[in-house]
Amino acid sequence: MITSKDLEHIGWLARLELSEKDKEEYAPKLNPVLDYFSELDEVDTEGVEPAYHVLQLSNVFREDEVNTKCSLDQEEALSNAPNKQDGFFKAPRMM
Amino acid sequence: MYDNPDGVMIGLEVHVQLNKLKTKVFCGCATDYHNDPPNSHVCPVCLGLPGSLPVINKKAVEAAIKIGLALNCKVEEHTQFYRKNYYYPDLPKGFQITQYDFPISSGGYVMIEGEDGELRVGITRAHMEEDPGRLVHEGTIDKSKYTLIDYNRSGMALIEIVSDPDMRSPKEARRYLDKLRNIIEYLDVFDGNLEGAMRVDANISIMGGQRAEIKNISSHKGAERALLYEIVRQKNVLRRGGVVVQETRHFDEAREITLSMRTKEEAHDYRYFPEPDLVPLKISGWAPAIKETLPELPDARRMRFVEQYGIMDDHAKALTSELKLAIFYEDVAKKAEPKIAAVWICDVLKGELNYRDLNIDSFKKEHMLSVLELLAGKKITEDGAVEIIRTLLDKGGSPEEIIREKGLVIVEGDIVETSALEAIRENQQAVADYRAGKEKALNSLVGAVMKKTKGGADARTVREVLVGKLG
Numbered sequence: 420m421i422t423s424k425d426l427e428h429i430g431w432l433a434r435l436e437l438s439e440k441d442k443e444e445y446a447p448k449l450n451p452v453l454d455y456f457s458e459l460d461e462v463d464t465e466g467v468e469p470a471y472h473v474l475q476l477s478n479v480f481r482e483d484e485v486n487t488k489c490s491l492d493q494e495e496a497l498s499n500a501p502n503k504q505d506g507f508f509k510a511p512r513m514m
Numbered sequence: 515m516y517d518n519p520d521g522v523m524i525g526l527e528v529h530v531q532l533n534k535l536k537t538k539v540f541c542g543c544a545t546d547y548h549n550d551p552p553n554s555h556v557c558p559v560c561l562g563l564p565g566s567l568p569v570i571n572k573k574a575v576e577a578a579i580k581i582g583l584a585l586n587c588k589v590e591e592h593t594q595f596y597r598k599n600y601y602y603p604d605l606p607k608g609f610q611i612t613q614y615d616f617p618i619s620s621g622g623y624v625m626i627e628g629e630d631g632e633l634r635v636g637i638t639r640a641h642m643e644e645d646p647g648r649l650v651h652e653g654t655i656d657k658s659k660y661t662l663i664d665y666n667r668s669g670m671a672l673i674e675i676v677s678d679p680d681m682r683s684p685k686e687a688r689r690y691l692d693k694l695r696n697i698i699e700y701l702d703v704f705d706g707n708l709e710g711a712m713r714v715d716a717n718i719s720i721m722g723g724q725r726a727e728i729k730n731i732s733s734h735k736g737a738e739r740a741l742l743y744e745i746v747r748q749k750n751v752l753r754r755g756g757v758v759v760q761e762t763r764h765f766d767e768a769r770e771i772t773l774s775m776r777t778k779e780e781a782h783d784y785r786y787f788p789e790p791d792l793v794p795l796k797i798s799g800w801a802p803a804i805k806e807t808l809p810e811l812p813d814a815r816r817m818r819f820v821e822q823y824g825i826m827d828d829h830a831k832a833l834t835s836e837l838k839l840a841i842f843y844e845d846v847a848k849k850a851e852p853k854i855a856a857v858w859i860c861d862v863l864k865g866e867l868n869y870r871d872l873n874i875d876s877f878k879k880e881h882m883l884s885v886l887e888l889l890a891g892k893k894i895t896e897d898g899a900v901e902i903i904r905t906l907l908d909k910g911g912s913p914e915e916i917i918r919e920k921g922l923v924i925v926e927g928d929i930v931e932t933s934a935l936e937a938i939r940e941n942q943q944a945v946a947d948y949r950a951g952k953e954k955a956l957n958s959l960v961g962a963v964m965k966k967t968k969g970g971a972d973a974r975t976v977r978e979v980l981v982g983k984l985g
């Protein structure tokens with residue numbers, strides 16, 4: 420069961436401020452999601468090797484060569500930023 | 515035996531930036547951003563834009579294996595990446611790509627000089643991860659309203675080297691850091707002089723209590739100071755009957771204190787899960803071939819210097835403590851008497867460099883060789899040689915010019931003779947005093963001769979000549 424205290428903590432991890440009303444609304448919505456995952460726990464995985472990746476692939480590399488085709492200049496890099504200053508992205512301070 | 519009275523246990527997490535690679539770890543952005551404007555070495559991958567995909571740099575993996583092997587680690591059969599989730603402006607994706615339970619290498623050790631002889635410091639693991647961006651705060655971190663972000667550093671390849679809690683004093687921690695930096699510099703995978711090349715977090719507990727993690731340490735000296743402060747703080751907590759709590763603390767370099775960061779994040783809050791955009795690596799098979807290419811490491815070189823050049827172990831240790839210094843010595847020792855070269859480089863040149871906060875790049879090998887040659891040919895005195903080294907560091911020029919300008923050439927015997935006779939004639943009072951048994955009066959006569967020869971005479975010879983004439 421997700422409590423209002425859990426919600427507060429989850430909200431803090433995502434740096435979201437939740438009002439009491441938000442918490443009342445979200446708790447009942449998140450609990451069914453958790454229940455859904457608990458269904459997965461019921462699958463018998465005895466003797467099954469854990470999978471770390473869905474693809475049966477390993478060792479995909481690139482050489483250490485500069486690729487300017489993908490690079491962005493400062494103006495492009497900042498073009499979507501709502502706040503910028505002197506070539507920097509600007510964000511609220513976070514502690 | 516060092517009995518560790520406060521039960522100090524220190525473990526260090528060192529982040530080494532692979533800044534000698536041409537590109538970042540998961541994208542083709544160039545790594546030479548250090549003198550460039552912010553956000554000018556970026557692409558969709560290192561800005562975390564939607565739809566971009568990371569591909570790992572093969573050279574970064576090779577460098578990670580090199581470091582693992584040099585730290586006596588085992589290179590793992592299966593290694594893979596994870597997402598460490600936390601929300602902070604230096605991470606544009608909201609997570610950092612790092613390693614978790616399958617690090618690329620683990621289970622090694624480094625030998626350092628401990629409080630009571632050789633100390634083996636265990637290496638828990640050395641894993642790969644990406645560097646976050648750089649945050650710039652307007653004013654101080656606790657007063658500024660905004661954070662400015664430069665993602666040029668974002669996605670640089672890092673190796674995080676985690677030690678076992680084997681160090682028992684801040685001094686041992688500093689020696690471990692010096693040794694680690696030295697070993698990694700030998701591997702030619704990073705330039706330790708670039709900003710942010712090596713960053714340290716320190717874990718410390720006393721008397722078997724909980725540990726504090728200290729962040730924001732920017733130098734080896736800083737690590738030692740932060741740990742010294744932390745021991746005093748934890749002792750004070752215990753003395754007042756309190757309990758040391760496990761927490762993250764921030765080192766305030768200017769005030770030399772650590773401050774609680776009151777973080778609400780715990781390990782499980784990072785919600786590590788396998789990075790779906792990167793496939794696992796099976797590269798333990800590369801290790802034997804890479805091992806063949808490892809250069810001679812500091813400890814091996816130190817032993818070879820003692821054997822090959824017959825120099826003292828202390829000198830060999832000092833000379834191999836920096837790769838550039840070791841190369842400098844070896845080049846000089848090939849053309850000069852190796853033992854004398856070791857004495858002059860370790861005991862004189864190194865001291866003069868340290869005093870001026872310079873490194874060996876500031877002194878030319880050819881100059882060291884000519885100074886040693888002049889000494890061997892008895893053309894200059896030892897004091898003269900020191901004077902030449904100092905002048906070269908302070909004003910530049912060449913040894914020959916300096917000798918000429920300062921008159922440092924050893925004065926020939928007949929000039930000493932003439933100067934001695936003059937000094938005796940001009941200082942009758944001192945002569946009388948000396949003859950009356952006042953030994954000290956000789957000093958003023960020696961001084962007078964030295965003055966006449968502009969310091970170019972050897973003081974002991976002058977003394978002998980004077981005694982001979984007065985006797």
Ligand SMILES: [Zn+2]
Nearest residue numbers: 541543557560
């Ligand atoms: Zn990039």
